[in-house]
Amino acid sequence: MRKKREMWTYCFYDYAGVTAHLERMSEKGWVLEKAGTVWWTYRQAEPKKRGVAVTYFAGASEFDAGPTPKQRTFLDYCEEAGWHMAAQWLQMDIFYSEDPGAVPLETDEGVKLSTIHQAMKKNFLPSQAVMVVLSIFQIWMQTHNVGGSVIQVWSNGMGLWAAAMWALLLANYVMNLAGYALWYRASQKSVERGGACVVRGAVVRRTSLVLMVVALGSLAVWLVYVAGMGNGWIAGAAFLYVAAVLAAALGLKSLLKWCGASRRTNRIVTCTGCILVAVVGVFAMVRYVSVAALERNFSGADGETYSVEIAPGETRRWVIHRDPLPLRVEDLLETDYEYYTYQQQLTQNSFLLGYTAYDQRQTVLDEPMAPELSYEVVDVKFGPLYDACRAELLEITDYQKEDGDLWRTVSAGDWGAEEAYQYDRAGEPRQVYVLCWPGRLVKLRLSWEPTRGQKAAAGERLAG
CATH class of the missing domain: 1.20.58 (Methane Monooxygenase Hydroxylase; Chain G, domain 1)
Known part of the structure; x- marks a missing residue:
């Protein structure tokens, strides 16, 4: 016997939509056999019009090994009335009847609405509320897990992607909860006037499906992106x-x-x-x-391993990286130090910001101090973030601040930049600079005081 599976997209309380769909499937020759949260399974049968009934039993639980005594009594009643149970989905029971005109199992719309609401409070509403809280928490984590840094948050493409995916899921869960609240309120009013429960609109279901598909598609793309970056x-x-x-x-x-x-x-x-x-x-x-x-x-998998004899009989092992750097010490002055490690420490990129940190330092610390440098490059792709990024680079954190600490304006022309700042610590100039070009910001740290020619050479290479 052939079987068929389909992804289920109807909401738990949408009994009218479920009934109409199963009636159409029956006319095509498919009868429901098993219902699950994601997949519903059908068996092939004679194509014809069958009666379909969807009822709710709030006392049921997904942890039950079988029908409860009260539910068994109800099922026996349904069998006598010609309704045969096809599947159960949580507190939802689905029946077929070979007689399309069989007597309905439920005729009191007020009781039906109350039963649906009790079932929703037991399963759907708590789970959706939990997912709303979880989604908000995940969005907060993705945008606040780096100490509130504007640069780190908005340059983190993976984090923004994850936050967007959770935002889509959040919109879906909120829409489901709001949709049920509106449906329940409208149904209450209809029943109070002697009418039936209202039929849930297909637009809400389709919108929810689109949001879910886009969110899952975003997750798939995100995984491919992570794996492509070597973080699979x-x-x-x-x-x-x-x-x-x-x-x-x-x-x-x-x-x-x-x-x-x-x-x-x-x-x-x-x-x-x-x-x-x-x-x-x-x-x-x-x-x-x-x-x-x-x-x-x-x-040392990403670098070269060196064994250096520090003293007679004493050898140390060092990992030296050879990443390409836009600016190196050798570009500014002569040095004969041979154990430099050149490392691109961190790279993050999004459609708003690009951020890369570079570092050139000596590795064998027992040798005389060699000149070193490090710098952070921020490429601002979204103009309104420029001032916030500059302010962050010029921020003096409380834990390192002393009286007299400040950033002072220095000659930008020496660097070929539009703006330039140098850090003064307690009135003493430090070789830490923030350089500003249109769309690019650089925070540069040097272990020596640069000459005017070195500033010009550094600015030319860092301007991009």
Whole structure:
């Protein structure tokens, strides 16, 4: 016997939409066999018009091993009336009748509305409310997990992408809750006037489906993007964690239902198992990510490994990176130091901002101090963010601030820039500069005081 599966897009309380859809499927030769949260399964049958009834039993639970005594009594009544149960989805029961004109199972619209509302309060409304809170929390985390830095937040393409995806999900959950509230209120008024519950509009369902598809599509693109940046191992660990929690939840619940465990036992064991898997999974994932990150940063996989004899019989191992830097010490002055590491520390890019940090420093610390430099380059693609980025680069944090600390304006022409600032610490000039060009900001740190010619050479290379 052929079977068919389809992704379910109807809302839990939309009994009218479910009924109409199943009637159309029956006329095409497909009868519902199993209902799930995501997928509904049909079996092939004779194409004809059948009666379809959708009822709700608020006392049912997804942790039940089988129908409760009250539900069994109701099912027996339905069988006698010619209605055969096809599937159950949480508190929703779906029936077929070979007689399209069979007597309806529910005739009191007030009782129907009350039953639907009780079922919604038990399952749909709490879960949607939790997802709203979770979505808001995730959006907040993606935009506030870097200390409120404008540059770090708005240059983080992956973070903005994730925030946008959660925003789409949030819009979907809020729309579902608002849609139900409006439907319930309208149905109350209709029933009070002696009418029937109103039919939920298809526009809301289709909009919800579009939002969900776009959000899932964004997730898929985000995963490809992460993997393309060489961070697929992080995404892989996160997905294994989510899969383990879901497997624990669904697996334990199904196993205990198959074993005939009581609702209370199933709920306690399943929830406890999920919590244990979630906690152990967090520790395992954090450890995996931490160890993998340490190995990537210090194993020398991305650089050259040097063994240097520090003293007779004493050798140390150093990892030296050779990343291409727009500006190097050698571009400004002569140096014979051979153990420099050139590293592009961090790169973030979005459609609003681009941010890259560069660093050139000596590695063998026992040798005489060699000249070093580091700098951060901010490319502003969205003009209104320019002033905020400049203000952040010129910010003096409280933990390092002393009396007399300030940024003073210096000659921008020496650097070939439009604006230039130098940091004074307690009245003493430091070799820390913020240079400003149209669409580009640079924060430069030098270990020596540059000459005018070196400033011009540095500005030419950093201006982009």
